[in-house]
Amino acid sequence: MGLPEHSVRQSAAVARRVLVAGAGGVLGRHVVRQLIARGERVLALVRRSRSAAAVQALGAECRVLDALAPEALRGIGDGVDAIVSCLGAPVTPSPFVGRRPYTRVDAPANISLADEAVRAGVSNFTYVALAGGRACRTLNYADAHERVVDHLEKLPIAACIVRPTGFFGAMAELVSMARWGVLPIFGDGAALTNPVHEADVAAVIVQSLDRAESSMIEVGGPDTFSRKAIGKLAFEAIGRRARFVHVPPKLARCGAMMLAAINPRAGHFVRFATHVMTTPCIAPCVGSQRLADYFHEYARKG
Numbered sequence: 251m252g253l254p255e256h257s258v259r260q261s262a263a264v265a266r267r268v269l270v271a272g273a274g275g276v277l278g279r280h281v282v283r284q285l286i287a288r289g290e291r292v293l294a295l296v297r298r299s300r301s302a303a304a305v306q307a308l309g310a311e312c313r314v315l316d317a318l319a320p321e322a323l324r325g326i327g328d329g330v331d332a333i334v335s336c337l338g339a340p341v342t343p344s345p346f347v348g349r350r351p352y353t354r355v356d357a358p359a360n361i362s363l364a365d366e367a368v369r370a371g372v373s374n375f376t377y378v379a380l381a382g383g384r385a386c387r388t389l390n391y392a393d394a395h396e397r398v399v400d401h402l403e404k405l406p407i408a409a410c411i412v413r414p415t416g417f418f419g420a421m422a423e424l425v426s427m428a429r430w431g432v433l434p435i436f437g438d439g440a441a442l443t444n445p446v447h448e449a450d451v452a453a454v455i456v457q458s459l460d461r462a463e464s465s466m467i468e469v470g471g472p473d474t475f476s477r478k479a480i481g482k483l484a485f486e487a488i489g490r491r492a493r494f495v496h497v498p499p500k501l502a503r504c505g506a507m508m509l510a511a512i513n514p515r516a517g518h519f520v521r522f523a524t525h526v527m528t529t530p531c532i533a534p535c536v537g538s539q540r541l542a543d544y545f546h547e548y549a550r551k552g
């Protein structure tokens with residue numbers, strides 16, 4: 251008796267070996283967890299050895315390497331069926347997590363990984379870029395991702411480009427900042443967006459591995475807010491009255507230029523943050539998790 255179609259797909263999936271780059275990051279861990287739950291074999295690439303224990307605990311085989319080191323990726327694609335890359339320089343204004351611009355981390359590391367995928371005959375490559383990235387290539391953060399997309403488009407491999415809006419995790423910092431009593435808003439705070447939970451993005455990524463053709467998927471969450479409304483949610487989560495200080499975008503861009511002189515990547519991040527806070531960014535709703543629940547849970551954990 252034949253297996254039902256669903257079971258056949260599951261059995262085929264079990265046979266796959268999936269390499270996840272950036273596996274120690276916020277999104278990467280969700281991807282690893284969901285792949286393992288689906289029965290896939292996962293080879294996780296992490297940069298820092300302290301991330302290795304966490305992904306091994308999820309059941310993944312792990313390699314610690316710096317993708318920017320010469321020859322670091324040679325041979326890594328052998329025996330791999332599909333690659334997911336969530337690899338990128340940290341998306342934070344902190345000047346203490348590296349200085350190299352995004353174009354000198356995200357682009358070269360992911361381009362080398364894509365070339366290795368082709369060399370090793372890997373059948374598909376899923377890359378996480380960003381919603382609206384094509385339209386703001388003058389920004390270093392967006393251009394770094396778009397360089398990878400351009401490269402993948404030229405390669406003989408089924409490439410899936412996943413373009414999420416902002417992750418809940420990236421917004422959660424607002425809850426911590428709201429505890430200071432006042433939140434900065436670049437511009438009037440009216441630009442709309444629909445942030446998405448990392449786990450919802452990971453679910454889209456895991457499904458993308460079943461695609462044989464190249465594709466592009468924009469991923470947003472279920473609720474669309476203005477940037478000011480997101481700030482208000484952060485205050486609500488801690489039970490405080492919302493208070494904002496409006497920073498003129500010109501001033502924020504000046505601040506970004508000054509910061510870039512000390513730390514180029516931190517400066518590029520602030521330029522990008524100014525752009526996203528003043529420009530609408532809405533993607534088709536794919537996710538189901540709610541930002542208000544996430545903020546309340548984040549606030550409860552302290």
Ligand SMILES: NC(=O)c1ccc[n+]([C@@H]2O[C@H](COP(=O)([O-])OP(=O)(O)OC[C@H]3O[C@@H](n4cnc5c(N)ncnc54)[C@H](OP(=O)(O)O)[C@@H]3O)[C@@H](O)[C@H]2O)c1
Pocket residue numbers: 271272273274275276277278295296297298301315316317318336337338339340341355356359378379380381414415416417418420
């Ligand atoms: N955050 C957002 O709202 C958002 C929205 C849309 C798209 N994205 C994009 O989605 C991707 C994943 O985001 P995320 O928030 O999960 O980022 P993340 O937490 O910073 O994870 C990125 C991972 O890449 C790894 N990595 C960086 N440089 C490396 C190198 N040279 N060699 C090997 N590994 C390296 C990091 O390892 P270490 O931890 O060891 O440094 C980290 O684990 C990024 O490309 C990001 O730009 C993010």
